[in-house]
Amino acid sequence: MKLKTILATTALAALMASPAFAQQIAVKLGVLNDRSGLYADLTGEGSVVAAKLAVEDFKAAEKGIKVEIVSADHQNKPDVGSNIARQWYDQDGVDVILDVPTSSVALAINQITKDKNKIMLNSGAAASDLTGKACTPNTIHWTYDTYALAQGTGGAMVKAGGDSWFFLTADYAFGHALERDTAAIVTKNGGKVLGAVRTPFPGTDFSSFLLQAQASKAKVIGLANAGGDTINSIKQAGEFGIVAGGQKLAGLLVFVTDVNALGLQTAQGLVLTESFYWDRDEGTRAWSQRFAKAHNGNMPSMVQAGVYSSVLHYLKAVEATKSKDTATVLAKMKELPTDDPLFGKGTVRVDGRKMHDMYLYEVKKPSESKGKWDYYKQIAVLPAEQAFRPLSESECPLVKK
Structure with missing residues (x-):
């Protein structure tokens, strides 16, 4: 035993x-x-x-x-x-x-x-x-994050001549942060922010806000929103002829799923920043x-x-x-x-902060697409160290100055 x-x-x-x-x-x-x-x-x-x-x-x-x-x-x-x-x-x-x-x-x-x-x-x-x-x-x-989105889309549009901005901002933490970070990039690059309006979250009718943006005569209308709010505001901007009238829309946070919902006819020409694209x-x-x-x-x-x-x-x-x-x-x-x-x-x-490159894309014209989900053409690569906020500017208490 x-x-x-x-x-x-x-x-x-x-x-x-x-x-x-x-x-x-x-x-x-x-x-x-x-x-x-x-x-x-x-x-x-x-x-x-x-x-x-x-x-x-x-x-x-x-x-x-x-x-x-x-x-x-x-x-x-x-x-x-x-x-x-x-x-x-x-x-x-x-x-x-x-x-x-x-x-x-x-x-x-x-x-x-x-x-x-x-x-x-x-x-x-x-x-x-x-x-x-x-x-x-x-x-x-x-x-x-909002800093990288501002660096990408905001920075690119200012450099392309979009030096006056008006923001449609989703009225909660994300929208506020995206407007703040993008406005900082716009002014840093010599542009001006002519105004901003806070929109209810979630929202369905952006008509009055888009009319204010149109009346501002800003070269760029910055959409500091996402998902369904972005889709609705872009569709309604089309109904008002805002882009046809010479102003540009900056979709500061646009996903491939949004483009799929909008369709290329409506979304074509949008400049956006993403860290991943399937293709x-x-x-x-x-x-x-x-x-x-x-x-x-x-x-x-x-x-x-x-x-x-x-x-x-x-x-x-x-x-x-x-x-x-x-x-x-x-x-x-x-x-x-x-x-x-x-x-x-x-x-x-x-x-x-997870560090990786970010990518600047433009949405293709319908004639450029080979089929469903073939939506982006790459404009530029933003190296991680340029895309994300440097530690030297960080307010994070974990970062030793």
């Missing part, structure tokens, strides 16, 4: 010491976004598909990492999003919250995530404050075709691509540290270089 006991104990000890046993880690990921409103097409279920593809491509199960993915609709409301986040963290065992478009929701969950010592990998919200004055050690801002190269095309098969034939937005990329890097850090401890994993995520077929090589800075 003693011999059997010794052998059993030895066998158990050997099993516990084996890599397969030692790396049995269970992580729970929560995709929190808009699943029913004006941002549903560019985030929504597509972000869940992207997260699942990341887990599949990483072969998490083969590496001893059990991943569970849950999702919920925050309805673009900070109180709804906050309640879900607290329940996920306190009761449901969620380790990481993903996506979170709508900056007012993201900023609220940013603080809750810090308080609960969990992780938020944000690919959906735009406010650059997430890596600025509101930065925390627990949030990584993955895909884009950029062989790697993006191959992944996007897989995504489309799993998502009703729809190509991914940059937000959905960002979910994939952030989950992949998170899992790499879990594998490398053999842990899901928040501080340990976050430190490893900032230590390891990022590398995936969608964004290429990059890094995560101390302020939580």
